[in-house]
Amino acid sequence: MAAASGGLDVALTLARAGRYVATALVIGLLLAALLHRAVAEAAADRPDASRWLRAAAVLGAAASLGVVPLLSAHGSDPRASLGDVVGSARGAWAIVAAAAFALLALLPRHRWWQGGRPAPAVLGALAAAVVALPLGGHAADGSPALVLVVVEIVHVVAMGAWAGGLAGLLLLRRAAGADDRRLAAALSRFSPLALWCVVALTAAGTLLAVLQLTTLYDLTDTGYGRAIAIKAFLLLGIVGIVVLQRELLLPRLREADGDAAPSASRDVRRALRGEVGLLLAVLVVTGALATSTPPRAAAPEPVRLAAEGGPPGGPGWRVRVRIDPARRGANAIALRITDRAGRPLAAAVRVRALPPNRGAAIGVPLTASGDGLLRAPAVRLDSRGRWRLELRAPRTAAGPIARELAFRVR
Template sequence: MIDLAKRRRAIALLLGLLLVALSFPSLAGAHASLTGSQPTSGATIDRAPPRVVFRFSEQVEGSFGAVRVVDERGRRVDDGHVSRVAGGSGLAVGLRGGIGRGAYTATYRVVSADGHPVSGGITFTIGRGVTATPLDVRSEAAGSSAPAGIGTALSIARAVRYLGIGGVCGLLVLLLVVWRPLRRAGRVPDPAAEPFARAAGRLLRGAALVGALGAVAALVLQTANAGGTGIGDALRSGPLGDVLGTRTGAWFALSAVAFALLAGAAGRLARATGGWLPIVGVALLALLVVAPAIGGHAAASSPSAVLIPVEIVHVAGMGSWVGGLLALLLVLPRATRALPAGSPRTALLAAVLMRFSPVALVSVAALTAAGTTLAIFQLTTLYDLTDTAYGRAILIKASLLTVAIGVAVVQRELLLPRLRRLAAGNEALAEGEQADAPATATAGGAEASAPVAAGPAAEALPAAGQAPASNAAATGRHVRTALRAELALLVAVLITTGALAGYAPPKAQTSGPASVTRDVGDLEVQLVVDPARRGPNALHLYVLDRRGQPLRRVAELRVRALPPNRGTPIDVPARVAGPGHWVAPAVPLATRGSWRISVELRRSAFDQQELELPVRVR
């Protein structure tokens, strides 16, 4: 009953941590933004163009059949052949022959370089004096969006894959860097070797299966998210093949294969003392560690040659720490229980913890250095930490890591030296040996199984609420509590990392023109600021009515640029560039940070709309 209760508490803790992922919004916003089109939005042209072209701020994938053109009745007029232009940062779709006068809507749903979907569109008219109205861009683009909850589910699947990577990485590190050298040095008693190998094999297999589940789920959800479909449609061979052709999809699939191979070889890996099998295990682990970097933000950002290695170090450091703690809590107690209570158990526990301590220290150093480097390259200003979802996720992750590091420092500087003295027969262990037999068994059991978090703890540690009979029992309880706290904090960090992968880095958001769209009343206002850097910027303002058409009747338009920190507003002289389109060619945005563009639009004496559009200036 005690084992079952503790297992239930562990499951409840894991479910609670997974709920953290739900507190993050689903994948919001696109990592690539539309920078231009041919024809331009709202244009009236004399004859049909041979194709419609969309240009974006970064490379996009258009193999999902979501680039299309329809007439005012909703009939497809494109030929379905999508081609790349502008070095991969633009897509074009050809138009069928014989297209005549009328109103047309062109929409796109593409995937940016790091696997995130982008949707939108334009309207244009062929022929002067056409009275027909094009279909609503928002309705047409929304029709190709993924069902609600797909984005959040994808973040959770990523977090599960990270948990699998962490478990596999830490277990292999503990096996190859800690346990095997101790066995070769003769510091592991023979009775403890087989129980440890058996428990390590089971846990390694479980972590690999969890990671494989997360990778497969992420692949399917990525297909649904990219193609704007449900789970059932995403399982078809066509859409899955399209996603597998992208870098993100391919690395999800490679991760699943690597996890499956590790799960199959888990038992033999746990018992291997040499030969080729550990080399294969390390190779598969290396593939898993590099997968988030090559299939995510690092490879899609600049400079990728720096960000990819840094991200790999970041994942390896986190995995070694998390998985190592998991093994200490769930595997090591199996080995200590096979030994006589007292000094033999304490000696083995002390030897393992003292050898793992430098591994954890190196992992912490790697995490700190890599995390700082990633923040420097992915953030544009310190304001990004509070003004963007990516920055706020970094703050949450850094806060959790700071607390976890504090717990680790307490354990390394206070608890481990005490444990080492106990193992040498000093301090409280001597007191425990002078006590009667039941007290000695209790103290020795506590010391031997200090890191236990679940079932084995019932037999090795004093129950909660019992007063320790010796300093040895108290030390064991403190070690156990510290290990549990570290692991819980680091699992929360991994879940946060899964959500972080769903957000666009601020630097990616500002790589090129900044684009923002807001609804106000029955209007849609689109703002493009180019190049969104400190200095003169071109400002384009598009206003569409409820049908997605350019707004033609405007009595007065006033635009002001509001600097960060409530500086002096700048009046922006916007001139008419076309129906529903205003432009200001040289707006002086002299300060980096979060600007707000204030727009006051009056259509009549009784109809006025006001709104502010946020713009990040580098």
């Protein structure tokens, strides 16, 4: 059952990543075609992007349609049918995205452009595909929804222009006659836009993290937070390549002549491929983010702790602790002490909660409720961070108990 659930998670992540990749490619190919047209000396030198645009649109339509049955199989309610998913916001927006991409794929080649610019039908379909991503995801379910949706749209467009633009420049290079000097000219025009994309991505990503995370510990303790951390490290690597390319490789290519030109152009292409590869990895991680639940939207889950000990060969003891909801404020703490066979042990136990930064300990007044279970219904844990639960029971039939169990309060 767990393996099947894991397989569905992977499939849903890949389908959603396919939507992001397709959206980025359509945005980027249109942008790259405009850049190549701007640096082309003659109309005959302008590359034709329609073949790649159509392939990206087909990928987007297939990925968007694939999300719908995966959402049905992945849902928490086993009685939910495919029709229920289609009628939900996420399913409906996935259908909208599929229709938008299908329109792009079916447009005749001569309808993609109008007056040297993308046709209104192309821009309208692309806008629908972009808007469908946040409206059919966590942004629409969060709070404040409007802010999250707008920030997510900025995030998608900036990522699409950057990642898709670079991919488009590489894909259209051969269509433009494999002219590396023309590629360098297009990259020089693209560079200021890429810088603004980095600024927009940094601002949007930071705001999304602030609105979706509850604490910095979420970056290591939750799948959503770990995906954000991986994405940030990938983007740092990409920024390093961008700086290297802008400050060293492109100037060298522009100035190179004779025997140095092939080496300089090869280095630029390698840097571009590395940058595009890392950006595609970012888009896959973004698909994983769409599959996992943001910590702020997740229902609070109790923390469960366990410890055992006792003399070798003896009956031994086991302690099980539950802290609910392990968030700042009032928490219910329940504790059970048994021997290794699961039989309750009589013990006069003293429990204290030790806050972060070595603050004053908080006594936990436990009362027995039968079957070895001890409860404290409302213990105030008013600081976020790493707490320790100190357990002391000097005399039990299985030997003394003295343990500290670490847990986190969000």
